[in-house]
Amino acid sequence: MASLSDLPIRDDLRGLKPYGAPQEHVRIRLNVNENTHPIPEAVATDIVMAVAEAVLSVNRYPDREFTVLRDSLAGYLGSGITRENIWAANGSNEVLQQILQAFGGPGRSVLGFPPTYSMHSIIAAGTGTAWVAGERDENFEISPETAVAWIEKTRPDLVFFCSPNNPTGTPLSLETIVAAYDATDGIVVVDEAYAEFAPSDLPTALSLLEGRERLIVSRTMSKAFAFAGARLGYLAADPAIADALRLVRLPYHLSALTQAAATAALAHSAEMLAMVDDIKAQRDRILEELPKLGFPAWPSWSNFVLFGGVAEPHAVFEALLEQDIIIRDLGIPNHLRVTAGTVAETTAFLEAMAGLGPMARIGA
Numbered sequence: 001m002a003s004l005s006d007l008p009i010r011d012d013l014r015g016l017k018p019y020g021a022p023q024e025h026v027r028i029r030l031n032v033n034e035n036t037h038p039i040p041e042a043v044a045t046d047i048v049m050a051v052a053e054a055v056l057s058v059n060r061y062p063d064r065e066f067t068v069l070r071d072s073l074a075g076y077l078g079s080g081i082t083r084e085n086i087w088a089a090n091g092s093n094e095v096l097q098q099i100l101q102a103f104g105g106p107g108r109s110v111l112g113f114p115p116t117y118s119m120h121s122i123i124a125a126g127t128g129t130a131w132v133a134g135e136r137d138e139n140f141e142i143s144p145e146t147a148v149a150w151i152e153k154t155r156p157d158l159v160f161f162c163s164p165n166n167p168t169g170t171p172l173s174l175e176t177i178v179a180a181y182d183a184t185d186g187i188v189v190v191d192e193a194y195a196e197f198a199p200s201d202l203p204t205a206l207s208l209l210e211g212r213e214r215l216i217v218s219r220t221m222s223k224a225f226a227f228a229g230a231r232l233g234y235l236a237a238d239p240a241i242a243d244a245l246r247l248v249r250l251p252y253h254l255s256a257l258t259q260a261a262a263t264a265a266l267a268h269s270a271e272m273l274a275m276v277d278d279i280k281a282q283r284d285r286i287l288e289e290l291p292k293l294g295f296p297a298w299p300s301w302s303n304f305v306l307f308g309g310v311a312e313p314h315a316v317f318e319a320l321l322e323q324d325i326i327i328r329d330l331g332i333p334n335h336l337r338v339t340a341g342t343v344a345e346t347t348a349f350l351e352a353m354a355g356l357g358p359m360a361r362i363g364a
């Protein structure tokens with residue numbers, strides 16, 4: 001068998017590592033921020049019926065413009081957003097890839113602020129877009145001044161923000177987004193994959209779209225909507241953005257089955273999102289309990305918690321795995337990340353952490 005280095009692969013892909021969150025057969029999976037609650041059975045039945053009907057016409061190509069789905073997504077977002085403002089693809093990762101295909105690419109660059117979602121730099125690499133790593137302030141925050149300084153220093157073609165940020169849980173102020181937008185002629189993307197887990201009475205970047213044709217807010221049904229396996233991500237932006245993405249998307253990229261399933265799920269958004277409050281309560285429980293065990297946790301507006309104080313992250317990761325619990329070791333020194341699960345899953349995680357023994361903690 002040949003190895004990768006034997007192949008005439010693009011020079012800029014040589015030596016790179018693929019996205020690699022472990023997919024292990026573990027009882028309690030709290031490592032990739034999925035919604036661990038299964039979707040309600042009545043909703044599942046409706047989705048199956050919709051897919052069953054769609055399958056009868058899979059001899060034909062699907063609606064290339066996924067019009068019905070875009071209407072449903074616009075209705076879900078509200079805030080005056082209409083079908084024309086919406087674009088979707090097979091997961092928000094594909095949406096981000098299309099954005100970089102259209103606005104990035106060879107000779108262009110995207111500025112991001114690590115630690116952040118690992119796929120942002122991986123998709124940049126895949127599309128030949130140079131990844132420029134900015135730096136955050138204290139506490140993983142990004143002030144308007146910091147964002148502007150990095151934009152002026154590096155002159156990127158795109159700026160990627162993530163709010164709340166994965167893997168830190170940190171929110172991003174609307175002031176920072178506006179300041180960044182005003183400081184660049186490029187595209188500003190706010191990845192709001194976890195927006196539904198933020199305080200529900202506060203505006204998100206969606207409220208900034210009006211009059212800002214270079215601003216893109218990306219969302220996903222993978223997390224709050226408990227739809228990770230169905231693959232549906234989307235964005236809201238000026239209609240011209242969708243026109244740009246039509247130049248790079250593959251024709252018929254959203255299958256008739258995906259369109260039917262997602263539309264049926266959106267018709268039940270209240271039931272699909274019913275677990276969000278429960279998950280937030282488990283997140284808050286983790287935020288409260290971990291520090292008592294000697295592991296300080298970072299404030300989080302998402303469905304996961306980044307915590308520190310871990311003497312040897314990989315050893316703790318392995319110790320939990322032995323108890324059939326998987327969390328995430330992101331290579332941040334002395335830190336690990338855990339997804340808030342059901343009450344039972346969260347309890348099992350906290351009990352396992354309590355049982356680790358003092359050697360697991362820094363300074364113990």
Ligand SMILES: *Cc1c(COP(=O)(O)O)cnc(C)c1O
Pocket residue numbers: 033090091092093094117162166191193219220221222223228232233
């Ligand atoms: C999980 C996640 C996504 C979701 O990706 P999909 O392709 O929609 O499943 C996007 N952005 C961030 C920051 C994430 O953590």
